[in-house]
Amino acid sequence: MSRLVVVSNRVGNLSNPAQTGGLAVAISEAIKGRGGIWFGWDGVTDDSGDGTTTVDTVGSVQTILNPMQAVDYEAFYLGFANSVIWPLFHYRADLVRFQQDYYEGYLRVNEQFANALMPHLKSDDLVWIHDYHFMSFGTYLRNLGCDSRIGFFLHIPFPGPDLLAALPNHAGFIEDLLQYDVVGFQTSADVANFKRCVEEFTSAEVDETGLIRFHDRTCVAERFPIGIDVDSFQEMAASKAEAAFIDAFKHNLVADKQMIGVDRLDYSKGIPARFQAFAQMLTRYPEMSKKVSFLQIAPPSRGDIGAYAEIREELERLSGMINGAHADFDWTPIRYIHRSVSRDRLAAMLRASEVGLVTPMRDGMNLVAKEYVAAQDPEDPGVLVLSRFAGAAEEMPEALLVNPFDIDEMAEMYFQALNMPLEERKERHRALFERIRRYDVKAWQESFLEALTSPREWAEKHAVRTADNDSVDP
Numbered sequence: 001m002s003r004l005v006v007v008s009n010r011v012g013n014l015s016n017p018a019q020t021g022g023l024a025v026a027i028s029e030a031i032k033g034r035g036g037i038w039f040g041w042d043g044v045t046d047d048s049g050d051g052t053t054t055v056d057t058v059g060s061v062q063t064i065l066n067p068m069q070a071v072d073y074e075a076f077y078l079g080f081a082n083s084v085i086w087p088l089f090h091y092r093a094d095l096v097r098f099q100q101d102y103y104e105g106y107l108r109v110n111e112q113f114a115n116a117l118m119p120h121l122k123s124d125d126l127v128w129i130h131d132y133h134f135m136s137f138g139t140y141l142r143n144l145g146c147d148s149r150i151g152f153f154l155h156i157p158f159p160g161p162d163l164l165a166a167l168p169n170h171a172g173f174i175e176d177l178l179q180y181d182v183v184g185f186q187t188s189a190d191v192a193n194f195k196r197c198v199e200e201f202t203s204a205e206v207d208e209t210g211l212i213r214f215h216d217r218t219c220v221a222e223r224f225p226i227g228i229d230v231d232s233f234q235e236m237a238a239s240k241a242e243a244a245f246i247d248a249f250k251h252n253l254v255a256d257k258q259m260i261g262v263d264r265l266d267y268s269k270g271i272p273a274r275f276q277a278f279a280q281m282l283t284r285y286p287e288m289s290k291k292v293s294f295l296q297i298a299p300p301s302r303g304d305i306g307a308y309a310e311i312r313e314e315l316e317r318l319s320g321m322i323n324g325a326h327a328d329f330d331w332t333p334i335r336y337i338h339r340s341v342s343r344d345r346l347a348a349m350l351r352a353s354e355v356g357l358v359t360p361m362r363d364g365m366n367l368v369a370k371e372y373v374a375a376q377d378p379e380d381p382g383v384l385v386l387s388r389f390a391g392a393a394e395e396m397p398e399a400l401l402v403n404p405f406d407i408d409e410m411a412e413m414y415f416q417a418l419n420m421p422l423e424e425r426k427e428r429h430r431a432l433f434e435r436i437r438r439y440d441v442k443a444w445q446e447s448f449l450e451a452l453t454s455p456r457e458w459a460e461k462h463a464v465r466t467a468d469n470d471s472v473d474p
């Protein structure tokens, strides 16, 4: 079996992957199973260092951490990755802050990281590159003569040609992606957008099995929706360890029902609209007053970028305003917690909440939607309210799907969710649970690696399977 080499911006903690969540667990298990390398940034900006990588070996697994200079962190990470690609790919062209030096920094870091990895590669390795930070990584590896199978998985949405055209050298990025043997996306819409961009911006040809031929390379572009480790999340949610905390927490609430939102603080996650819809529901249904409270957990992220500081201020203002208008001596409508919570506690809080609100304006997948379902008590499950613009909506049609741009509709759906009869809740939950369990993070990782191991055979088999099967299953 070939070794697995994973490249991602940040490298998970291999000695305690549970700390970093399901994705880190899945990746570290895959590397441990085959032997290999996890390569990425060491997480500090240090101009005084000598630029050498740190290699740590445990058994058959190596982690290789590469340093980054402050100027590159600004241009590559804060600049091109998070102030150009992230907003554009989340349909927020208004927030794109393009500068030529950002673009140059992006290419420079991709090249420099590829140079640092190359000496560690063997020709029969499977190389798996992750996410929007490293779209051009494969091109630099190919330029260095790397002929291993290289796959790329994009965790965020992929836009259509109209939007992608706002990216400088957009055709170049599509050509970079065609250097991979397999390019994986979260949803069918992302795959379709990518193929439209291929047709519009390159001379590549797509054959009947979906293989894309470009010069002397062929590339498979497909949907591999990411999942979670359902069993371990379910176990965490039901564990006795957090029971005392949850009892005390519930005891202190006047309201007998709780709605919950858990997100990284990001403008793509739709938190202001979620708050507004909650206020709207309280105005429209005054009888819900003191019957429900809303807990939002949102630790800040990327605070060095202006748009993130703005969303933080907006939410503080909104929650203050809504509480000011609706609170009573013994009831706070919105509790907004600004920090990270341990995975055990998070799972227990999701289980203790009657409604889960996952309402991004745009999201690659959104794992919280799946975590909420995994955490529920199947005999008395809560209701998931899910944005139709989260990638998860494709696989989770039994959730209450909402349009986060329509505050009225969302308010109505919150009310429906809070009042849904037990039988309907159980039925919806059963369908959702079965699907997230079947396509969990292990299935995701295995199907991507199966495709990468023999891309052509996989594409042919997959084309037949897809023609026979028109369901939401991947």
Ligand code: ADQ
Residues within 6 Å of the ligand: 021, 022, 155, 156, 226, 262, 263, 264, 297, 298, 299, 339, 340, 341, 342, 343, 346, 363, 364, 365, 366, 367, 368, 371
């Ligand atoms: P993210 O944008 O980070 O990921 P998401 O899928 O929701 O979004 O994953 C966040 C993870 O962090 C979840 O596991 C969640 O439980 C955890 N988390 C969030 N807030 C937390 C808190 N306060 N305390 C503790 N944990 C918290 C990107 C894409 C997504 C895609 C993932 C995986 O933007 O669309 O689903 O990658 O591919």
